Amino acid sequence: MSYLKDLNSQIQLIKFPHRGAGGFLMTRCKTLLFLFFTYFSLSAQNRYTISGFVREKGSQEQLIGVNIYVPNTSIGTTSNTYGFYSLTLPESKSLMLVFSYVGYQRVEKVIELNKNIELNIILEPTNELDEVVISAKKQDERVSESSQMSKIELPINQIKKIPTLLGEKDVLKVLQLMPGVQKGSEGQSGIYVRGGGPDQNLIILDDAIVYNANHLFGFFSTFNGDALKSVELTKGGFPARFGGRLSSVIELNMKDGNKEKLHGEGGIGLISSRLTLEGPIKKNKSSFLISARRTYIDVLSKPFIKAAQKRENPNVDATGGYYFYDLNAKLNYELGKKDKLYLSGYFGNDSFYADVADATTSYNNGINWGNNTATLRWNHLFNQKLFSNASLIYSRYRFGIFSKNARTDADTDITSVYQLNYDSGIRDYTFKYDFDYFPSPKHAVKFGLQSIFHRFTPSATVLKDDNINLFENKVDDIDVVESGLYAEDVWSPVDKLKLNVGVRLAHYKTNNTYFLRPEPRIALAYKLSNDLAWKASFAQMNQFVHLLSNTGLGLPTDLWVPTTDKLAPQNSKQFATGLAKDFDKQGFSVTLEGYYKQMNNIVNYKEGASFLVIDNPEAAEKVEWENNVTAGKGWSYGVEFLIQKKVGRFSGWIGYTWSKTQWQFPELNQGRVFFPKYDRRHDLSIVGIYELSKKITLSAVWVYGTGNALTIPLSEYTVYNDSSTPRNRFGDQTRLFWPSNRVNEYGERNSFRAEPYHRLDVAIQLHKKKKHHERTWEFGAYNLYNRKNPFFYVAGSSADTGGIFGGGNQVLAADNQLVLKRYSLFPIIPSFSYNFKF
Amino acid sequence: MKIINKIISQTKLILIPLLGVGGLGLLSCETILDDIPASRLPKIEQKLVLASFISPQDTAVIVRVTRSTPLFTDYLTNRGGFSVNGKDTTFFAQSNVVNDAKVTLSADNQDVTLKYDTKNEWYFISQKEFKIIGGKTYTLKAESKDLKAEATCTVPLDQIKIDSYAVDSTEEVDLFRSRKGFQFSLKWTDIKAKANLYRVRASLEYEILSPRFGQGNQVIYTPLITYSNITWDNEFNSIKAYLSDENVDGNKFTSPLGRAFLSANGSVSINGVRAEAKLSDKRPILTLELLNIDPNYAEYHKSIIRHEIAEDNPFAEPAPVFTNVKNGLGCFGASNRSVVVVKL
Secondary structure: OHHHHHHHHHHHHOOOOOOOOOOHHHHHHHHHHHHHHHHHOOOOOOEEEEEEEEEEOOOOOEOOOOEEEOOOOOOEEEOOOOOEEEEEEEOEEEEEEEEEOOOEOOEEEEEEEOOOEEOOEEEOEOOHHHHHHHHHOOOOOOOOOOOOOOEEEEOHHHHOOOOOHHHOOOHHHHHOOOOOEEEOOOOOOOEEEOOOOHHHEEEEEOOEEOOOOEEHHHOEEOOOHHHEEEEEEEOOOOOOOOOOOOOEEEEEEEOOOOOOOOEEEEEEOOOEEEEEEEEEEEOOOEEEEEEEEEEOHHHHHHHHHHHHHHHHOOOOEEEEEEEEEEEEEEEEEEOOOOEEEEEEEEEEEEEEEEEEEOOOEEEEEEEEEEEEEEEEEEEEEEEOOEEEEEEEEEEEEEEEEEEEEEEEOOOOOOEEEEEEEEEEEEEEEEEEEEEEEEEEOOEEEEEEEEEEEEEEEEEEEEEEEOOOOEEEEEEOOEEEEEEEEEEEEEEEEEOOEEEEEEEEEEEEEOOOOEEEEEEEEEEEEEEEEOOEEEEEEEEEEEEOEEEEOOOOOOOOOOEEEEOOOOOOOEEEEEEEEEEEEEEOOOOEEEEEEEEEEEEEEEEEEOOOOOOOHHHOHHHHOOOOHHHHEEEEEEEEEEEEEEEEEOOOOEEEEEEEEEEEEEEEOOOOHHHOOEOOOOOOOEEEEEEEEEEOOOOEEEEEEEEEEOOOEEOOEEEEEEEEOOOOOOOOOOOOHHHOOOEEEEEEEEOOOOOEEOOOEEEEEEEEEEEEEOOOOEEEEEEEEEOOOOOOOEEEEEEEEOOOOOOOOOOOOOOOOOOEOEEEEEEEOOOOEEEEEEEEEO | OHHHHHHHHHHHHHHHHHHHHHOHHHOOEEEEEOOOOHHHOOOOOOOEEEEEEEOOOOOEEEEEEEEOEEOOOOOOEOOOOEEEEOOEEEEOOOOOEOOOOEEEEEEOOEEEEOEEEOOOOEEEEEOOOOOOOOOOEEEEEEEEOOEEEEEEEEOOOOOOOEEEEEEEEEEEEOOOOEEEEEEEEEEEEOOOOOOOEEEEEEEEEEEEEEEEEOHHHOEEEEEEEEEOOEEEOOEEOOHHHEEEOOOOOOOEEEOOOEEEEOOOOOEEEEOOEEEEOEEOOOOOEEEEEEEEEOHHHHHHHHHHHHHHHHHOOOOOOOOOOOOOOEOEEEEEEEEEEEEEEEEO
16 A cells, blocks of 8 residues: 555656646647656565566477466466566565466575565476365466456367367367357367357467468368467457457467477377477477478368279379368577567468360369468567567468469460469558567566558459460559557455556558557456455457358458448457456366457458459459449357366366347348347356376267257249340240249348257377377277267258259159258267377 | 459359358258248238339330238249259249239329230230320339239430440450350440439340251251350449449449350250351341330339349348338339440
8 A cells, every 4th residue: 555655656746837828738648658667667675676587398398378376365477478577576584486377397596675676487387186285386377366257268288188079179160168168060170259259359479460260161261279379369459459359359378399309299089180390490499380281181082082083084194182281380490588589470372173184175273271370579678677579570471363274276286375373361560569568466567569550452463364465453452551550457455456458549541541549458456365366447449340251161262351431440448347256276267258348340241242263263254343342230148167277187168158249230121120140048168187197098979059040941933034025025925034043031131040050079188108208099980979069050952852952863752842951061970089299 | 353253263163162161061950940820920921023224215014913922821833943964954833923904004193004915924014005104103013903002213314325345355264165256345424413323234245056956967057046144244234234323423434344255055965976156157137225224113123133142152141132012022123224236
């Protein structure tokens, strides 16, 4: 409380008289600046700073979010993204500091604080099986301690134990198992947070925005768990340092690479294989990490495709296939005690190709898409209290179609070539400068700025033809600057209360639009008892980039477009409140949260609007996307419950969400309120991991969700076109009013509820330590009880069999009923994989 | 432009494996649902479906009346279909035709009842008996058993003159064949201070000689009138054939580029002797039309195109087909048109 008195007297002091009206503004500014610095640099007598980095034993990996606190007080802090911490405390003869972090043995240090101290700490990972002892020591990171709410942290080693589709470990799919976070369709890695769409998630990998986090149409995410150090998802109460999306921030950090010795990890699975290598370049000074993954369906199927083609027509060579790969790489270098450099990159690509050739002609067609990101970061420690990081970031998402045809004239032997390339995508250059300032144990300040220079390429076409000497190059770029200036303070005015107060100033500029919008953010936590806290938060967000997604699936054709004079930025206001309780003895925590979120100017397609460029690149290129989308509003509210046990022999969680989301668009459903497709009343996930022994890990996941809200055909009828032009109306009657097609009549938008979705996945891991390495066999099953979950529904005739494409040699019966058919995607899918570590 | 056509057809080659792996190919099963309780389904009822497009330039008014087939009911759907046998595709009729309806057309307190034509399965009245006039509003009513439907439309007042047109010959080459054809466009001037909607339409009529074997394996050719498919800006069934003067009121208009090709498909063979169909020497006839259309006509036809695009993509948001029929489905629309017939 003496601290508050100090503050008050400082405020009194600076109320000096103004020097005339002209200097008023100037004086105000100076006053504010003065206030700002005096506010944080209140120099109580004999305060000293302890600061340093927290690292992992062995790898020297810097640890994020380690709790550093003085036992039996409310004094504490956490390490930042680079493992740095700083605490400024009054002089003390014997001060006990505790360093604790989930999955690591806690460290207690007793120090004599009579000068500024640099204290670097090494934490040692614990063996899960010894957990009984550890949890009794209250080692867990406690949810009741932090002012942050609506945040999910995933321990990477837990992700690796959870059963998945085809054994491919996927961080985004694990996030989907958390309350407030939902999956879209079966098997998809798209993330829906508190009624928001997958376009409203800010996905950042080492500070770089990842625009399309999908491989293989969303069945797998682009993130390779082996290369990751941490994954955090924030769904509400956003700190001011984040901005630009409405619904969530998914922050992923790559490992820095082992600084002491070479270490490797890898696996061979059904879909892909992966390998990660990390090690020192110069011991304890610099290190590297490189991690790669590639699928091999194409390689395996190539001979079969070739053989099949040869059987059909021996003169024609045909191959085709699909693959994806991703590559993570990171280098870091310690320039000195105060400076560190990090260079990291991600390169991922998906590719579909089909090549056909005979004696005179060849076709090469394909579709490619992928993200590239690169981040250069410089950490600088100005002093023990002020940490800074400057980042230069490059990010690019590209989707392309290429088509090349070469034809050799048999008579003249002249080869003519034509070629079409279609591209769309987004490219960013970002500059970011962030500061962490730790003036006293009661304040932890972050401030900084960020500027993103976006270049949107909604479409670019390059066309070449030797024959008619045609060369076209159409590029339709839009340049945009998006910036944010922010300051936030985790402030503890009284012992029981912790606040995170902040503001972000969002700025956006294109040729013809300009926005400057302040975004207030506040979060608070009040301790009701030692292990129980009440939390509340409010956040306002703006989103200046929009994702045009035709399908709701993670198709590569999804297109990022900017805010323009016709398309306003999306914005949201979210209020959340809840309780967090730690059960220290039992080693688990419980959170209960409710939220209300309002969203304005959200974007959706107009009815029937289409952007599927694959069908006709030439036509799509002329599509005026601004005319095909429509804006509306939405609101969502819900209650989320999570009981989580992060460590121990038995770990896992139960997450349950009750929520309701509604949309209203003037141009959709005739202006009436409707449920968006992914409105979900109930969503339940149960995740359990059990370490049976040192050699055996068992795990299981059960999920349940209310069915999607869908628009289904209610009836079918024939439409007639006024399409023909008989010169004599009665002369050619058959062509007059040619029935165009059978079409569907739909009811209210999304008025049909799909059947509920549920599924059980299980896995068993067998670990064995060998002389030089450790290996793990994993056997799993996805959808163990073979539930036929709905993927989509179509109305069709009861006798109509065969594929959805119709066609072929099918004969439709003349008389039959119109029925609803459910298509489901994955039956029970067993999988196995072999993983190793050295 | 021919390149683009080729690329489009090629790109579709890619689309199939793409969708194949992307989803449909992985579909494990199709289940017919017959156990969904009615309470879970939105309200479903059968409706009358009307289709009539009137024009002062027509010699008659024709109205199609059919019924919709609701989901999960005992109503049978005479779904159209086709069977493929070698190169021949046979289409079945699509029906659900209503032949017992009372269909009336009225304007200015005058009304007439249309007659049913059993052969063509439609209702009609000659314009000698009931004239369609530009600028007038007409009401169409149909009643069958307990179903009733009604729709109104106004015929656009002006018949817009085609200022000029251009026709050129062209050729399309791809891997398998080369085809001769024509490309064409129209020009006209919009009427100022009036909201106008347009549709351009064309047909190419030509004759092919279809082969068959007569006595002594002698090849006999039979002349057969054929119509070519029309593309506008290289799209079949193109939404670009529909234009509006919104923001370009009073301007001079040029249609998208229309294209049509001549082809003679089909062959017969006996004992290794093969005879191909061929084009006759008769000159093809190109009919170019400019329709000044009412909003119902425009919305309905455009929505059908959108519906078809969305239907091909099971993941797309459904695109409802426009209707201006009260208590029913379908469209009652009108046009006022100008025609140019060109012998090529």
